[in-house]
Amino acid sequence: MDGTGTTTQATAVAGASIRLEGVTKSFGENMALGPIDVAMEPGEFVTVIGPSGCGKSTTMLIAAGLLAPTAGVVKVDGRVLDRPMTDVGIVFQDHLLLEFRTALSNVLLQQQIRHLPRQQIETRARDLFAQLGLNGAEKRYPRQLSGGMRQRVSIARALVHNPSILLMDEPFGALDAITRTQIRHDLELLWLERRMSVLFITHSIEEAVGLSDRVLVMSQSPGRIVEEIRIDLPRPRPAHLGEYPQFAAHADRIYSIFEKLGVYKFK
Amino acid sequence: MTMKQVWTIVLNLFGPVATVIAVLAIWKCIEQGWHIPRYLLPTPSEVYAATVANVGALWRNTAATMEIIVFGFVVSVVVAVPLAFLIVTFHFFERLCYPLIIILQFIPKTIVAPLLLVWLGIGVLPKSALVMLMTFFPILLESISGFRLIDKRIFYITQSMGASRAEEFFFVRIPGAMPSIFAGMKTATVYAVTGAITAEFIGSNEGIGYMILQASGDLDMPLTLAAVIASALLGVILSAAMLASEKLLMPWMEHR
Ligand SMILES: Nc1ncnc2c1ncn2[C@@H]1O[C@H](COP(=O)(O)OP(=O)(O)OP(=O)(O)O)[C@@H](O)[C@H]1O
Numbered sequence: 001m002d003g004t005g006t007t008t009q010a011t012a013v014a015g016a017s018i019r020l021e022g023v024t025k026s027f028g029e030n031m032a033l034g035p036i037d038v039a040m041e042p043g044e045f046v047t048v049i050g051p052s053g054c055g056k057s058t059t060m061l062i063a064a065g066l067l068a069p070t071a072g073v074v075k076v077d078g079r080v081l082d083r084p085m086t087d088v089g090i091v092f093q094d095h096l097l098l099e100f101r102t103a104l105s106n107v108l109l110q111q112q113i114r115h116l117p118r119q120q121i122e123t124r125a126r127d128l129f130a131q132l133g134l135n136g137a138e139k140r141y142p143r144q145l146s147g148g149m150r151q152r153v154s155i156a157r158a159l160v161h162n163p164s165i166l167l168m169d170e171p172f173g174a175l176d177a178i179t180r181t182q183i184r185h186d187l188e189l190l191w192l193e194r195r196m197s198v199l200f201i202t203h204s205i206e207e208a209v210g211l212s213d214r215v216l217v218m219s220q221s222p223g224r225i226v227e228e229i230r231i232d233l234p235r236p237r238p239a240h241l242g243e244y245p246q247f248a249a250h251a252d253r254i255y256s257i258f259e260k261l262g263v264y265k266f267k
Numbered sequence: 268m269t270m271k272q273v274w275t276i277v278l279n280l281f282g283p284v285a286t287v288i289a290v291l292a293i294w295k296c297i298e299q300g301w302h303i304p305r306y307l308l309p310t311p312s313e314v315y316a317a318t319v320a321n322v323g324a325l326w327r328n329t330a331a332t333m334e335i336i337v338f339g340f341v342v343s344v345v346v347a348v349p350l351a352f353l354i355v356t357f358h359f360f361e362r363l364c365y366p367l368i369i370i371l372q373f374i375p376k377t378i379v380a381p382l383l384l385v386w387l388g389i390g391v392l393p394k395s396a397l398v399m400l401m402t403f404f405p406i407l408l409e410s411i412s413g414f415r416l417i418d419k420r421i422f423y424i425t426q427s428m429g430a431s432r433a434e435e436f437f438f439v440r441i442p443g444a445m446p447s448i449f450a451g452m453k454t455a456t457v458y459a460v461t462g463a464i465t466a467e468f469i470g471s472n473e474g475i476g477y478m479i480l481q482a483s484g485d486l487d488m489p490l491t492l493a494a495v496i497a498s499a500l501l502g503v504i505l506s507a508a509m510l511a512s513e514k515l516l517m518p519w520m521e522h523r
Pocket residue numbers: 027032050051052053054055056057058059
């Protein structure tokens with residue numbers, strides 16, 4: 001496998017390019033974000049990492065067209081985004097599933113609202129369930145699933161319509177370490193297969209290094225991008241990143257940026 | 268059926284049956300122990316006899332009361348739920364309606380009954396109107412809190428699907444608020460029975476309330492009690508219907 005994007009593609013999805021140009025966001029007097037500039041290539045996996053409250057979620061909502069920036073613009077494939085983006089799948093830290101729909105029917109909400117062909121989407125949903133280890137969960141309601149399973153269902157919901165953009169805000173934050181490692185790998189395989197553009201937000205250095213083509217490190221108040229780290233390493237990436245010196249070097253680099261920013265206050 | 272299922276049914280029946288037997292026993296003891304005259308407290312067997320003798324009238328009047336309850340209740344739900352949605356969705360609507368709602372809520376509904384009678388005449392209308400007034404606020408208030416309870420971030424997801432307002436309403440808001448709407452409706456069933464019977468006390472020539480008034484006027488205690496029991500059964504039937512539709516409409520909830 002290589003990391004350049006020419007793997008065999010079963011269901012080819014051309015990712016879209018996303019650009020944030022001079023984006024800022026103020027909440028009242030409080031300047032929370034920016035200005036920041038991000039340029040994502042089609043099919044690129046970009047991670048944003050930064051301390052709590054630095055503006056990562058705000059950045060993602062602006063990129064999705066769900067929150068208007070105070071200044072600056074978002075462009076998708078060169079066009080200015082002035083309404084909620086729809087060629088997209090979104091995963092939040094909480095699964096945000098509808099409690100009154102079964103796992104499968106939560107995923108099929110995409111089909112109903114987008115008016116897509118039922119048969120085709122259901123087949124794809126069932127394939128995704130299999131790929132994500134959700135066999136047998138189709139007819140269960142969210143409260144009958146474990147936290148990890150719920151999050152997998154919400155990932156399936158974000159992918160079932162083959163969007164060219166995937167936005168994920170700390171999607172594995174609430175999961176245990178074992179599940180996180182597994183689900184990270186599952187996501188990487190799905191991405192290798194489909195090659196949508198991914199904007200992935202995390203607190204976890206391991207996830208950032210384990211998943212991304214590029215890591216953007218953010219600083220706090222106002223949130224700005226202070227470093228950009230390219231991770232040119234083979235895919236799929238292994239489970240125990242610590243054993244590989246190249247990964248450890250990237251991880252160390254992010255740690256030292258955080259130290260310099262004063263994120264850690266060790267004595 | 269397995270042994271275990273049979274036992275579950277037996278155990279489930281045991282409670283209600285035991286309660287009924289206990290109530291009848293206490294009734295009998297009070298009557299014998301305190302020598303209460305028959306014309307004040309008839310024996311259970313007299314009430315039973317009155318029930319059998321008047322089964323046709325009891326049935327007809329119960330059905331009449333049921334009709335005004337169902338009519339008033341349905342109108343109440345049809346008005347209260349959309350109004351709750353508008354209040355939650357549009358701020359100006361909330362400011363518009365809240366003062367009125369608060370004032371109306373504190374007016375004792377039963378004293379409005381004579382007014383309704385004057386305004387709406389005799390028949391189903393004034394009685395159903397009272398049922399509606401009494402059931403309206405529990406349904407409205409619970410529906411409002413139901414619509415408010417929905418996690419706003421779910422609309423990030425539906426907006427990214429390109430959902431219209433109508434789609435959001437039918438796919439997310441209505442089913443999301445359904446448990447609260449039902450909680451309101453369950454509270455409201457009690458008020459519905461009270462409202463219907465009060466209206467029949469004040470002006471009616473049929474219904475369980477009318478029957479109770481007539482029978483107690485004639486000092487026919489067995490029939491009065493039989494009618495009171497019928498009104499209780501009416502409430503039980505309404506609650507059961509509510510539980511059944513809850514199970515049908517909300518399979519995702521944990522039902523007892
Ligand atoms: N709706 C809002 N109103 C006011 N302030 C807000 C709002 N949303 C975010 N903020 C502020 O903007 C800043 C950035 O918030 P944001 O949620 O983007 O941070 P984050 O990086 O995602 O944090 P975390 O890692 O804890 O999720 C914070 O200081 C927050 O208090």
